[in-house]
Amino acid sequence: MTSFAATAATMQALSMSAMEEASRLSLRTADLEHLFVALVLDGHSAGQALRAAGITLEGARNAVDATHAAQLESLGIVTGAPKTRRIVFHETSGYEWTPRAQKVLAEAGKRASRRPGKVSNRTRTQNRTRTQNDDYAAAVLRRLLAERSGLIDDLLDHLGTPAEAILRQLDETQAPGATPRAGAGPRDLSSQADVFVPAPVDDVWALLADPSRMPEWEPFAGTIEPIDDSHWYAFPASHRPDGKPQRIREGYRRRRIELAIANAPAPVPRTPATPATIAWRTTYPDLPRSSTNLLTITLTPATGGTQLHLDTQWTRRAGVRRIVTWPLHPARRLLMWISLFQVGGGISRAFR
Amino acid sequence: MQPAQPARLAADAANTTDPRAGLRAIVSLRALADALELDQVEAALRQGVGWLEIADALGVTRQAVHKKYAKRVDPSIPVPRRNP
DSSP: HHHHHHHHHHHHHHHHHHHHHHHTTSSSSSSSOOOOHHHHHHHSSSHHHHHHHOOOOHHHHHHHHHHHHHHHHHOOBBBBOOOOOOGGGGGGOOOOEOOHHHHHHHHHHHHHHHHOOOOOOSSSSHHHHHHHHHHHHHHHHHHTOOOOHHHHHHHHHHHHHHHHHHHHHHHHHOOOOOOOOSOTTTTEEEEEEEEEESSOOOHHHHHTTTTTGGTTTTTTTTEEEEEEEEEEEEEEBBBOOOSSSOOTTTTOOOEEEEEEEEEEEOSOOOOTTOOOOEEEEEEESSSSTTTEEEEEEEOOOOOOOOEEEEEEOOOOOOTTHHHHHHHGGHHHHHHHHHHHHHHHHHHHHHHH | OOOOOOOHHHHHTTSSSSSSHHHHHHHHHHHHHHHHHHHHHHHHHHTTTHHHHHHHHHHHHHHHHHHHHHHTSSSSSSOSSSSO
């Protein structure tokens, strides 16, 4: 995976999380505080550093509410507890970044693409620390902590966590072995992604291992019907989340689902070496030459929640069809990554 | 939301002794106004109020309010059309 693709994938994940957070607050413009919450949910070094510094999703949200309440109170406006709303980002549109959030993302992109070792002396905070493997989300976090509006400083005051403590954690945090990939290796049709879910591993397992709850996180599944103890049919929803009718081609009206692997979480106390794994195999029974998809999800307990590693693989066609479809593989890999991205987002959203 | 005493509101909002803090507070105020405006527009559309009436109440043109909110509101709300 190229650094450009890695940056684009991370930016997409951060944008989705931040705009989902904005949508909870009846906003369609994501600002710095939503970007901060998105970083708390990041599956890589930035999110790990924030969580290791003791910042949870709930804590970050409370700090955002408290910061805004204090700002408004300084103007003589007293607000009650903010309304708890659900995320409607996937059902609505018209979202955008504020100019200052866009600036942070753009500057972090330049920073992440800079060669390791070349250190800017532009600001004291930027200058403070630097790791060799500074991924894009980590660069966004560093840039956000150096942001000059004062909003992030206020947030950190409410959290009781100094920026230096987060930067120290960021330096100490090693990125996990697997990083999200927009594509796959040249020999297989597969794609991987790492996602952080702000919920205990047992709760995440209960969601993923129950086929009747698949519509909560798998975009293609509208309803589920059992065939036998280990097989189910999944039928797509008649309408998309935004309310528009769904058009489904003949042959794609149902999928057959099979539970391929189910290694439940080990009882407490757990050891990090024994992650739980679940795998769902999917085919289109109404297509004569249907490929098989295997979605494998590994659940590892992490600070403040669960770290998921998602891996999706499609069986490759044999014979002439393999040669004929070969030029389409880059597009197919992109579609696989988008699908995996939606699955990861769906799982995370179920707990927010 | 509980309204503040008007006299205190006017005094606090006009307090310019710390303009940096005041400017940051204005950002929160703007976000609050945006969220409340979207909630009110959605509530009005749910009650069958048309874009023109919403625009008049907000003091902007129908085109402006439609451009800002047509895509942003909950798509499940049946939006009244000018030419049904």
